[in-house]
Amino acid sequence: MLYYPGPRRTPRPGMTRLEIDLDAVGGNYRVLSDMVRPVAVMAVVKDNAYGHGLVPVALRLKREGCAAFAVATLQEALVLAGAGIPASSVLILRALTSPELVIAVGQGFAVTVGDSRQLQEVDALAANGGGSPALVHLKLDTGLGRLGFLPAQAEEAASGIRSLTSTEVRGVYSHFAITAGGHPFMDTQLRRFNEACDVIGQSVPGTTRHIAASAATVGMREAWLDMVRPGGLLLGMAGLGEEPSGFKTALTLRAPVVHVKTVPAGWNVGYGLTYAAPDRQRIGIVAVGAGDSYPYALRGKSFVLVRGRRCRVVGMSLDQLMVDFSGVPDAVPGDEAVVIGSCGEESVSPKDLARLAGTSYGEILSRIPARVPRLYIENGYVSLVDSLTDLADAITHVHEKQGG
Numbered sequence: 050m051l052y053y054p055g056p057r058r059t060p061r062p063g064m065t066r067l068e069i070d071l072d073a074v075g076g077n078y079r080v081l082s083d084m085v086r087p088v089a090v091m092a093v094v095k096d097n098a099y100g101h102g103l104v105p106v107a108l109r110l111k112r113e114g115c116a117a118f119a120v121a122t123l124q125e126a127l128v129l130a131g132a133g134i135p136a137s138s139v140l141i142l143r144a145l146t147s148p149e150l151v152i153a154v155g156q157g158f159a160v161t162v163g164d165s166r167q168l169q170e171v172d173a174l175a176a177n178g179g180g181s182p183a184l185v186h187l188k189l190d191t192g193l194g195r196l197g198f199l200p201a202q203a204e205e206a207a208s209g210i211r212s213l214t215s216t217e218v219r220g221v222y223s224h225f226a227i228t229a230g231g232h233p234f235m236d237t238q239l240r241r242f243n244e245a246c247d248v249i250g251q252s253v254p255g256t257t258r259h260i261a262a263s264a265a266t267v268g269m270r271e272a273w274l275d276m277v278r279p280g281g282l283l284l285g286m287a288g289l290g291e292e293p294s295g296f297k298t299a300l301t302l303r304a305p306v307v308h309v310k311t312v313p314a315g316w317n318v319g320y321g322l323t324y325a326a327p328d329r330q331r332i333g334i335v336a337v338g339a340g341d342s343y344p345y346a347l348r349g350k351s352f353v354l355v356r357g358r359r360c361r362v363v364g365m366s367l368d369q370l371m372v373d374f375s376g377v378p379d380a381v382p383g384d385e386a387v388v389i390g391s392c393g394e395e396s397v398s399p400k401d402l403a404r405l406a407g408t409s410y411g412e413i414l415s416r417i418p419a420r421v422p423r424l425y426i427e428n429g430y431v432s433l434v435d436s437l438t439d440l441a442d443a444i445t446h447v448h449e450k451q452g453g
């Protein structure tokens with residue numbers, strides 16, 4: 050559910066929540082498009098914009114002038130169209146099943162096609178529909194081993210294109226297997242892509258070529274071609290590499306401290322008896338856990354920020370973290386922990402957590418569930434709450450009744 054609570058400078062404290070700085074998203078888009086101009090930008094907002102919220106992020110990008118979007122699924126494309134993003138500006142990255150293709154082509158989305166059979170299927174759908182042409186971006190597999198024609202099939206793809214009657218091939222694209230710039234395999238993939246494009250391009254002169262996601266947008270100028278296709282960079286994260294200056298992380302995950310206790314030396318903390326207090330120790334309980342997409346693998350490794358200080362997570366469960374509060378003797382229930390984000394001089398980035406957990410930040414962020422309300426900040430105000438459950442709504446009303 051989306052609702053507009055009216056401008057409020059300070060988000061209401063007291064609940065686990067994601068704050069998304071839409072001004073950071075807008076600023077990142079402006080920095081990026083200035084950097085690559087005249088090369089075009091396709092904003093990847095798949096996986097619920099890596100958990101940041103598909104619609105608010107896409108609408109902000111559209112307001113900044115973004116005219117091309119990529120999503121993973123048909124459902125995400127339908128949600129964007131419902132929010133007023135033109136279907137023809139949305140590319141669906143996943144290969145679709147036949148029933149999905151009927152809807153996608155009928156609705157006018159651009160679809161990814163990576164083999165001859167599907168190219169003919171899409172063309173027949175558009176021909177039988179008798180309406181607008183099907184919009185296609187042809188996918189080439191240059192070394193990821195996922196979707197697409199192999200470079201050796203470039204001539205087959207080209208002849209498939211020549212036989213189309215009802216399809217507009219809008220783009221030819223590929224995806225790197227490496228998410229940090231500077232790896233020699235990226236050069237190999239780019240060379241394979243350019244060579245295949247030379248063959249295919251004779252059938253579709255002037256078609257848009259794109260291969261650069263965030264890492265190559267940052268670190269591989271020669272891969273920009275006609276269009277770049279970043280996702281994380283627009284949210285302030287560029288694959289495994291460093292972000293250039295000017296980009297800002299858009300997301301903060303906050304959770305309240307709900308309990309503080311002192312346990313005696315040797316007291317066990319957490320499931321599985323994995324931690325015992327070395328001495329008398331203050332332990333804080335923070336209201337976030339694996340059920341909020343905080344990976345179990347972080348137990349004993351990660352930190353949350355309380356009163357500007359790093360506090361180690363020593364125990365974990367689905368809904369709560371047990372945290373070493375030795376360094377924050379003044380912390381009390383009602384304080385807030387920054388789980389992802391900055392506090393004072395300290396910060397915990399999605400990338401830090403992903404590295405410690407042995408996963409990607411995309412996996413962590415896109416799994417943050419609907420029970421964590423999203424508060425969208427613009428010009429320092431909460432402009433929108435997307436609670437998805439009625440939690441935020443309920444809390445707001447209770448606060449208001451109590452004059453909070």
Ligand SMILES: Cc1ncc(COP(=O)(O)O)c(C=O)c1O
Pocket residue numbers: 093142223224228262263264278279280281282287288
């Ligand atoms: C095909 C494709 N293009 C672009 C992206 C965006 O990647 P990034 O978030 O690293 O920019 C992805 C993400 O995995 C993708 O699968």
